[in-house]
Amino acid sequence: MSNSRDVLVLRRVRAVDPSNSLDAIVDVVIEGKTITRVGPRAAEGVEGERVTEISVPGAMLLPGLIDLHAHLREPGQEYKEDLVSGLAAAAAGGFTDICAMPNTRPVNDTRAITEMLVHKSRAIGGTRLHPIGAITLGQKGDTLTEMADLKDAGAVAVSDDGHCVTRSDVMRRALEYSSTFDLPLIQHCEDHALTAGAQMHEGAVSTKLGLRGWPRVAEDVIVARDIILAEYTRAKYHIAHVSTMGAVRILREAKSRGINVTAEVTPHHLLLTDAALIGYDTACKVNPPLREDEDLLALRDALADGTIDCIATDHAPHSPLEKDCELSEASPGMIGLELCIPLMLGLVNKGVLPLARMVDALTRAPSKIAGLPRTEIKEGAEANLTLVDPAASWTVSADRLRTKSKNTPFLGQTVTGKVVLTIVSGTVVFDATTKPA
Numbered sequence: 001m002s003n004s005r006d007v008l009v010l011r012r013v014r015a016v017d018p019s020n021s022l023d024a025i026v027d028v029v030i031e032g033k034t035i036t037r038v039g040p041r042a043a044e045g046v047e048g049e050r051v052t053e054i055s056v057p058g059a060m061l062l063p064g065l066i067d068l069h070a071h072l073r074e075p076g077q078e079y080k081e082d083l084v085s086g087l088a089a090a091a092a093g094g095f096t097d098i099c100a101m102p103n104t105r106p107v108n109d110t111r112a113i114t115e116m117l118v119h120k121s122r123a124i125g126g127t128r129l130h131p132i133g134a135i136t137l138g139q140k141g142d143t144l145t146e147m148a149d150l151k152d153a154g155a156v157a158v159s160d161d162g163h164c165v166t167r168s169d170v171m172r173r174a175l176e177y178s179s180t181f182d183l184p185l186i187q188h189c190e191d192h193a194l195t196a197g198a199q200m201h202e203g204a205v206s207t208k209l210g211l212r213g214w215p216r217v218a219e220d221v222i223v224a225r226d227i228i229l230a231e232y233t234r235a236k237y238h239i240a241h242v243s244t245m246g247a248v249r250i251l252r253e254a255k256s257r258g259i260n261v262t263a264e265v266t267p268h269h270l271l272l273t274d275a276a277l278i279g280y281d282t283a284c285k286v287n288p289p290l291r292e293d294e295d296l297l298a299l300r301d302a303l304a305d306g307t308i309d310c311i312a313t314d315h316a317p318h319s320p321l322e323k324d325c326e327l328s329e330a331s332p333g334m335i336g337l338e339l340c341i342p343l344m345l346g347l348v349n350k351g352v353l354p355l356a357r358m359v360d361a362l363t364r365a366p367s368k369i370a371g372l373p374r375t376e377i378k379e380g381a382e383a384n385l386t387l388v389d390p391a392a393s394w395t396v397s398a399d400r401l402r403t404k405s406k407n408t409p410f411l412g413q414t415v416t417g418k419v420v421l422t423i424v425s426g427t428v429v430f431d432a433t434t435k436p437a
């Protein structure tokens with residue numbers, strides 16, 4: 001985890017940082033916490049006892065990845081995940097920074113819990129954790145939290161994720177209140193009255209399986225209403241895990257009118273459809289549900305053209321208690337931190353997603369939304385970096401994952417692309433360079 005190396009040299013890496021118009025084979029020299037040299041021959045002459053060299057043939061160096069949406073389950077559900085396992089999974093996934101959703105037990109709706117998360121995660125070290133505070137007390141959707149306190153304690157955004165703020169009056173006040181503290185408000189867009197009893201996306205597959213569905217419009221009506229309220233209040237509004245073609249259309253139109261709205265998409269919504277539910281696999285039960293081909297294509301297009309700003313994992317660990325059961329009993333969610341890079345590189349390799357957009361969507365874009373310091377590859381910047389071996393193939397299996405929970409439909413699949421090194425503020429927090437890929 002820690003390292004006392006004074007100088008770290010990454011030799012001949014393909015450094016990709018679109019925010020600095022960088023895509024070149026270079027050496028990168030890190031001294032202490034800082035990137036001191038970046039260039040084709042930057043490592044020349046750097047030698048000595050305290051120099052550590054890392055050379056992974058064909059490796060790609062990215063600015064440290066940032067996840068706006070992860071569930072670490074602490075406090076309260078440590079049997080699914082805790083800060084130690086969640087931060088270890090984040091580091092192994094290449095994330096230098098992750099934002100933790102507040103749907104814990106109890107809900108993070110107070111200064112005390114936010115402070116606990118900040119202090120405990122700092123003591124653990126490694127990937128940095130940025131708490132997200134609740135919008136309403138207990139995420140019940142009625143009474144606003146003390147957002148000034150949450151922000152002061154370290155919260156970077158507010159969200160009732162897992163639940164939607166459905167009341168329009170509450171949403172209006174929440175947007176007004178959060179904007180006075182310049183906190184982005186992240187909405188889980190679901191009109192719960194339209195999704196009661198839903199197990200999956202409403203469509204031909206749900207009909208065939210005899211399962212109650214969550215229609216696209218349950219997401220679309222909230223997105224539309226919220227954008228109207230965001231325009232009215234001039235607040236910073238962010239859509240969590242957008243999943244429908246209708247929401248994409250509304251988002252695109254809002255952006256074209258200059259409204260302050262942003263959105264994230266998950267890897268699973270870019271790769272899977274409701275067809276994955278045909279075997280009643282509880283690993284594929286997730287909120288919002290996996291949709292249809294036309295949604296998936298709309299999401300891909302919108303991510304590629306920047307209408308959707310960023311990729312977020314929505315890492316949602318659940319134990320066998322919540323997943324080894326009937327679909328109707330199962331909790332929604334899937335893990336994501338350690339699969340994000342291979343899954344997204346898969347889309348890059350297929351020509352669906354330009355590499356520069358993938359990198360931007362995992363680095364600059366989320367840092368801007370959450371107001372976090374940027375991670376970047378340039379001389380003088382703090383060394384927050386992710387080294388990836390884009391050619392390494394590996395098979396996803398429970399024993400290779402650091403997260404406590406193994407709920408993913410990608411188990412058993414062979415993927416290409418592997419994070420080999422994660423550096424936070426000059427310290428190596430994950431290192432697979434010496435182990436076989």
Ligand SMILES: NC(=O)N[C@@H](CC(=O)O)C(=O)O
Pocket residue numbers: 071103161162163188285286287288314316317332333334
């Ligand atoms: N995505 C999910 O299906 N589940 C999330 C909650 C959420 O992000 O809505 C969870 O906390 O398990």
Ligand SMILES: [Zn+2]
Pocket residue numbers: 161162163188240241287288
């Ligand atoms: Zn959600």
